[in-house]
Amino acid sequence: MPELPEVETVRLSLAPHLVGHRVVKVEARRISLREGIEPASWRARFTGTRILALERRGKYLLARAERAVALFHLGMSGRMVLRRPDESREAHTHLVLRMDHGLEVRFVDPRRFGVAVVLRAEELETHPGLGRLGVDPLGDGMHEALRRAAARSRAPIRSVLLDQTVLAGLGNIYANEALARAGISPLRRARAISSKRVGVLAAAVRRVLEEALEAGGTTLRDGGFVNASGDGGYFSVRLLVYGREGEPCVGCGAAIRRRVLTGRSVFYCPRCQR
């Protein structure tokens, strides 16, 4: 579900209800996510604490509190929603934080690929995954990071875009969309692409992420992604290739093609993308 624009959308919609507020009650179910929820440590470290900041690193969300830090990853199907306590809890609600303003922040994740752990601040940098993230594609240095990684890699360029140790936050939708906007085939070997075209790709990555963020993210027909208020984003209407197999390319009319590359779909226009 969630790539950088979706996670950032969640962060922005959640922040006003978290930052500066106190957690008055923690309800946590012991359940194995990618990293299991430990109810006892959640209660001990988070009950009564005040949230100081809500940050994003790649696709991770990080809630800094007075004595601990909560680390979240939404995996494929994770949501964080804000609800009144009397509103019914949807299936697969694994964690509920009751805030001092009376609303609940609920972490819901049917497929359980997500992460919801409490750490001490000094444990953050050694956290596997979080500690190895590459540069933020919306920040400085992303052109250079992508150029370096592409020049080194014999893999298809799509694999480089998905490598979180290079750019932190791209996923399959926006990797495909950036390649479409740059006119580059997802199958092309990274180091066979000229430095100039990699620069075009870097610009396309940034543009597509910014536009998606402005649209509040991408919600596919299954309605999987929602922000903290439960609303979907509307970037799906601007997708050029993702999920459009067989439909005409917006640029040239040729049928969009789908192939499976390292286990995941790539969508591209065989005429516009080389």
Added chain:
DNA sequence: AAGCCAACCTGGACGC
């Protein structure tokens, strides 16, 4: 040693 692949889960869409 980089890069492929299966595995981790549940649910929705689709065909019969």
Added chain:
DNA sequence: TGCGTCCAGGTTGGCT
């Protein structure tokens, strides 16, 4: 209605 198949926004660990 139901049942089987395929597919999914991510990451990891094991293999070659």
